[in-house]
Amino acid sequence: xxxxxxxxxxxxxxxxxxxxxxxxxxxxxxxxxxxxxxxxxxxxxxxxxxxxxxxxxxxxxxxxxxxxxxxxxxxxxxxxxxxxxxxxxxxxxxxxxxxxxxxxxxxxxxxxxxxxxxxxxxxxxxxxxxxxxxxxxxxxxxxxxxxxxxxxxxxxxxxxxxxxxxxxxxxxxxxxxxxxxxxxxxxxxxxxxxxxxxxxxxxxxxxxxxxxxxxxxxxxxxxxxxxxxxxxxxxxxxxxxxxxxxxxxxxxxxxxxxxxxxxxxxxxxxxxxxxxxxxxxxxxxxxxxxxxxxxxxxxxxxxxxxxxxxxxxxxxxxxxxxxxxxxxxxxxxxxxxxxxxxxxxxxxxxxxxxxxxxxxxxxxxxxxxxxxxxxxxxxxxxxxxxxxxxxxxxxxxxxxxxxxxxxxxxxxxxxxxxxxxxxxxxxxxxxxxxxxxxxxxxxxxxxxxxxxxxxxxxxxxxxxxxxxxxxxxxxxxx
Amino acid sequence: xxxxxxxxxxxxxxxxxxxxxxxxxxxxxxxxxxxxxxxxxxxxxxxxxxxxxxxxxxxxxxxxxxxxxxxxxxxxxxxxxxxxxxxxxxxxxxxxxxxxxxxxxxxxxxxxxxxxxxxxxxxxxxxxxxxxxxxxxxxxxxxxxxxxxxxxxxxxxxxxxxxxxxxxxxxxxxxxxxxxxxxxxxxxxxxxxxxxxxxxxxxxxxxxxxxxxxxxxxxxxxxxxxxxxxxxxxxxxxxxxxxxxxxxxxxxxxxxxxxxxxxxxxxxxxxxxxxxxxxxxxxxxxxxxxxxxxxxxxx
Numbered sequence: 185x186x187x188x189x190x191x192x193x194x195x196x197x198x199x200x201x202x203x204x205x206x207x208x209x210x211x212x213x214x215x216x217x218x219x220x221x222x223x224x225x226x227x228x229x230x231x232x233x234x235x236x237x238x239x240x241x242x243x244x245x246x247x248x249x250x251x252x253x254x255x256x257x258x259x260x261x262x263x264x265x266x267x268x269x270x271x272x273x274x275x276x277x278x279x280x281x282x283x284x285x286x287x288x289x290x291x292x293x294x295x296x297x298x299x300x301x302x303x304x305x306x307x308x309x310x311x312x313x314x315x316x317x318x319x320x321x322x323x324x325x326x327x328x329x330x331x332x333x334x335x336x337x338x339x340x341x342x343x344x345x346x347x348x349x350x351x352x353x354x355x356x357x358x359x360x361x362x363x364x365x366x367x368x369x370x371x372x373x374x375x376x377x378x379x380x381x382x383x384x385x386x387x388x389x390x391x392x393x394x395x396x397x398x399x400x401x402x403x404x405x406x407x408x409x410x411x412x413x414x415x416x417x418x419x420x421x422x423x424x425x426x427x428x429x430x431x432x433x434x435x436x437x438x439x440x441x442x443x444x445x446x447x448x449x450x451x452x453x454x455x456x457x458x459x460x461x462x463x464x465x466x467x468x469x470x471x472x473x474x475x476x477x478x479x480x481x482x483x484x485x486x487x488x489x490x491x492x493x494x495x496x497x498x499x500x501x502x503x504x505x506x507x508x509x510x511x512x513x514x515x516x517x518x519x520x521x522x523x524x525x526x527x528x529x530x531x532x533x534x535x536x537x538x539x540x541x542x543x544x545x546x547x548x549x550x551x552x553x554x555x556x557x558x559x560x561x562x563x564x565x566x567x568x569x570x571x572x573x574x575x576x577x578x579x580x581x582x583x584x585x586x587x588x589x590x591x592x593x594x595x596x597x598x599x600x601x602x603x604x605x606x607x608x609x610x611x612x613x614x615x616x617x618x619x620x621x622x623x624x625x626x627x628x629x630x631x632x633x634x635x636x637x638x639x640x641x642x643x644x645x646x647x648x649x650x651x652x653x654x655x656x657x658x659x660x661x662x
Numbered sequence: 663x664x665x666x667x668x669x670x671x672x673x674x675x676x677x678x679x680x681x682x683x684x685x686x687x688x689x690x691x692x693x694x695x696x697x698x699x700x701x702x703x704x705x706x707x708x709x710x711x712x713x714x715x716x717x718x719x720x721x722x723x724x725x726x727x728x729x730x731x732x733x734x735x736x737x738x739x740x741x742x743x744x745x746x747x748x749x750x751x752x753x754x755x756x757x758x759x760x761x762x763x764x765x766x767x768x769x770x771x772x773x774x775x776x777x778x779x780x781x782x783x784x785x786x787x788x789x790x791x792x793x794x795x796x797x798x799x800x801x802x803x804x805x806x807x808x809x810x811x812x813x814x815x816x817x818x819x820x821x822x823x824x825x826x827x828x829x830x831x832x833x834x835x836x837x838x839x840x841x842x843x844x845x846x847x848x849x850x851x852x853x854x855x856x857x858x859x860x861x862x863x864x865x866x867x868x869x870x871x872x873x874x875x876x877x878x879x880x881x882x883x884x885x886x887x888x889x890x891x892x893x894x895x896x897x898x899x900x901x902x903x904x905x906x907x908x909x910x911x912x913x914x915x916x917x918x919x920x921x922x923x924x925x926x927x928x929x930x931x932x933x934x935x936x937x938x939x940x941x942x943x944x945x946x947x948x949x950x951x952x953x954x955x956x957x958x959x960x961x
Contacts (some may be wrong), residue, residue: 197699205673274874397701557801560810560958563911570810601777625958629914 201323202462204306205316209268209481218294219303227348230355236260239580239616247357255616259541264439271537275530284409287499287516288419292405293476298398301349301391302460305342312338324659342392342647343384350383351648372513396461401473406471407582410636412454415503416517422455422466433490448492455479465497475499505628520534547585548576549644549653551624558660565630567661573599577614584613584647587594591640591659594629606647626659634661667940701702713796762945765824770952777952784953787946791938800946800957802867805916805933810958813913815905818961822902824951831905839937840906846888848928861885862923867919 234244234257241248246255255263261268283290292299311321312334322331332359346409354376357362366372367380390398399406427449456464458478464469465479477499484494498569504514509649554570562568577583589597600609600623612618617625624642628634640659645652678696682748685694718724722734758779762770770776788800795806802808816826824898826840833839847853853861856878863873864882873879887896893906900908907915916926918958938947952961 194699196702196705198702278921394703397703401704402702483754483802536685552801556797556806557810560808561912562811563908563913565912568810568958600958601774623956 200462203319203457204460204462204478205482205635206310207478207482207485209484211477212261215294215303215476215478219300220297222300223304223662227352231358232351234258237580241359241493243359246355246359248602249357260578262367262576265554267535268541271533271540275533275537278526278533280405281412282523282530284412285414285417285520285526287475288413288417289405289409289473289475292399292409292474295419297309298390298403299474299476301345301387302395304345305391305395306460307347308341309338312341328456339392342388344413344529346384346391347380348389352378353381353383362658374625377468396472400472402587410471411561414522416501416519416520417470418499418501418516420473420477420480421500421502421505422433422449422498423495423505423508424466425505426493427466427496429450432549448487448496450486450490452486454482454486458482460548467504492536493513507591545651545653546578546649547583547644547646547651547653548574548578548619549642549655550655551576551642551658553657559662562627565635566627567659568625568627569659571624571626571642571657572621573642574619575612575614579649580616582615583612584611585644586647588643588645589626589640590643591626592632592634592638594630594632595640595659596627597642598627599624599626611642611647628659628661634659636661692927718751734906740931746874748961754756755783759949762948767824767951770948771820771955780949780952781956784948784949784951787942788953791942792950795935800954805931807915809954811913813908813911814902814959814961815907815915817902818955818959820951820955820960823954824947825874826935826952827954828939832879832932833934833937840905842893844893844926844931846928846930848924849930852889853885853927857881857885858918858924858927861890861927865909865923866918866920869952870910871918871942874920876881902944906947 188569189655216323225549230247230497232244233242234255236255240260241255243255244257246253248255248306250307252263259268280291309319322334325331326446335649351367358376363372363376367376392411394402424447426447428447429445430445430449433450436448436450455466456462456479458481459465460476461474461480462474465473480495480499482495483497487496489495500514504516507514552572552574554572558571559567560568571588571620575585587599588609589595596608597610600610602610603609603611612620612622612623626640637658637660639656641654641656643652643654675697676687676694677683678694679686681696684697686697719732720734721736722738723731724734725732755895761776762783765773765776770780773802775921781855789798792800795808796809800809802810802919807813812818812820816822818833827841829836831840832842845852848855848858859874860878860882862882863877864879864886866873867879867882868905876946886894886898890898894900895902895906896910900906916922916931938950942950
């Protein structure tokens with residue numbers, strides 16, 4: 185076959201609109217509960233206060249981009265401490281992997297913002313336009329005044345939710361009550377309005393219109409998840425050992441009375457119509473399944489009505505379906521090598537971060553050796569090196585640091601422009617929550633023998649709190 | 663491919679038997695590609711980006727012409743942007759430097775904020791004007807003083823440094839320039855060869871350096887007292903009033919080996935530093951003064 189014959193293929197496939205039907209059951213209730221929890225955290229967290237004392241913001245979670253500080257409850261992060269974020273991201277990845285190894289894509293089905301907001305938007309749609317059948321019917325008919333106001337009300341509500349979503353987002357980057365007042369009086373910074381507009385658009389588009397398309401075409405996790413899963417991971421699974429062959433209730437009764445095999449699946453398509461992804465779970469584990477478990481609720485309701493055992497569709501493993509088919513008992517192994525490794529890595533990274541946080545210095549010192557000239561001989565023959573020193577004070581009050589240096593015998597230190605001293609040590613005051621750069625001169629007397637390069641240690645001691653920080657550099661001589 | 667598979671050829675796309683999905687019709691070594699077309703919105707976004715790019719042609723400079731390019735309706739040019747940035751920077755610097763103009767050198771030294779601005783401006787001005795002779799960071803070289811040490815020819819106080827910067831040293835263009843002269847004792851015939859050698863060895867003796875065994879140090883001492891002490895002082899400690907260097911310390915401008923000292927005495931020395939007063943504005947001179955003073959040797 186030649187390539188030329190394919191030219192009449194369409195460039196695109198129009199996506200089939202999904203009309204998920206409402207369903208009730210334990211998984212649906214769990215989804216509602218998590219939806220309320222996630223949204224409550226997202227919308228209300230910026231208003232939570234956390235007293236850090238004077239000179240510092242009292243917002244519990246604040247990403248203060250303008251002043252280069254991130255605040256998270258008792259944690260304050262400076263730009264150079266971005267490794268805390270790296271650690272958080274590493275932990276988040278391993279937690280995602282662990283969730284996947286234990287129970288599949290529960291992130292996708294219950295916690296992902298795309299799922300949460302889509303669920304919320306579907307509830308709004310259902311409120312104004314009715315359930316699946318009603319919506320399908322309405323979309324297939326000509327426009328009427330009734331359809332018009334319902335659709336208009338739905339879109340207005342969607343935009344309002346989207347606007348509120350964007351509005352809550354910007355509150356994480358400024359003092360929330362102040363910004364709310366500024367937004368209400370139209371005196372907020374332009375950047376706030378721009379970001380609200382961007383997030384209003386993305387929320388409205390992604391949760392209102394794109395929905396399952398985001399999971400199918402945009403999200404990388406389904407692909408990664410497919411590569412990370414194994415036979416022992418719980419996934420939403422149709423038990424074809426029990427369900428097939430699929431026959432109607434009456435037909436099944438007849439077959440069973442004749443002693444012939446009949447599956448529990450009555451082919452009622454309830455699992456398909458409730459699916460927010462528009463897939464058929466009976467086709468097996470698939471990339472498009474977000475494993476929200478709504479099909480389990482739908483099927484259990486039907487099984488209850490037809491008097492068969494529930495959990496024809498269940499969080500189960502592919503391996504167990506095979507085992508049952510072979511007449512063996514199902515085996516659940518949440519504790520496996522991979523879950524232990526993930527757990528170990530989470531504990532390791534989390535422990536390292538906690539240790540780092542617990543021992544976090546509230547002062548910092550760094551020096552940079554002057555490169556031109558590397559050394560200077562003074563009139564009396566002594567040798568001097570110059571350094572640029574930066575002192576950090578991560579506390580909310582001004583702190584005086586006494587500088588000293590150790591190394592070759594008789595070594596002394598002075599700070600340019602600093603006259604205050606304590607026991608011959610220059611005292612440098614560093615303002616609250618800030619850093620200060622000073623030029624320091626280190627001198628070794630002429631009668632001390634010097635190598636071309638020797639290590640010296642700088643020490644800065646907080647005269648009040650007693651915190652001591654050190655750093656090393658080299659002292660260069662001819 | 664079996665003959666059975668060929669039946670589709672005239673009736674629509676070929677269907678893959680295993681998945682039930684249509685193929686693109688492409689076949690490589692018996693492997694056929696499933697046709698999984700883009701969703702419509704994706705294609706829509708692709709076309710939307712093309713439309714968007716047309717907007718760029720209109721708004722920004724885009725199409726190359728024989729002499730230049732289309733200008734775009736908002737008149738954007740990166741040169742205009744950089745010029746505006748430079749102007750903003752000048753305004754900002756002027757506002758920051760305003761305080762420097764009024765403050766005295768001591769006040770600048772004492773005020774952390776003014777000091778920071780003066781150091782930044784001084785560093786930049788030093789890089790633009792001074793490093794050609796004094797080297798990066800004022801490290802100096804033979805004939806050009808190292809500004810980091812504590813040895814000063816004309817004084818290391820803020821006022822002295824400002825004076826030197828303003829009027830220069832032996833600058834022919836400035837009436838108030840610092841003037842002095844190391845005479846060419848040899849070339850002028852004041853001292854003879856062996857006398858110069860004796861003085862050179864005496865200078866080394868003053869500096870605590872070993873002398874040549876055959877040197878007549880007594881003669882050198884006498885000649886030094888007669889010819890050199892007027893400026894350099896009896897003990898060779900120098901005189902900053904006259905820019906006469908201290909010959910006894912560990913720092914030297916032209917070298918302290920016998921050959922270098924001999925050359926200095928024979929031909930004289932007279933390094934020149936330009937007067938910067940006419941070239942730099944007073945604020946920059948102030949900043950340079952503070953910067954040089956802070957390099958380490960300020961007195």
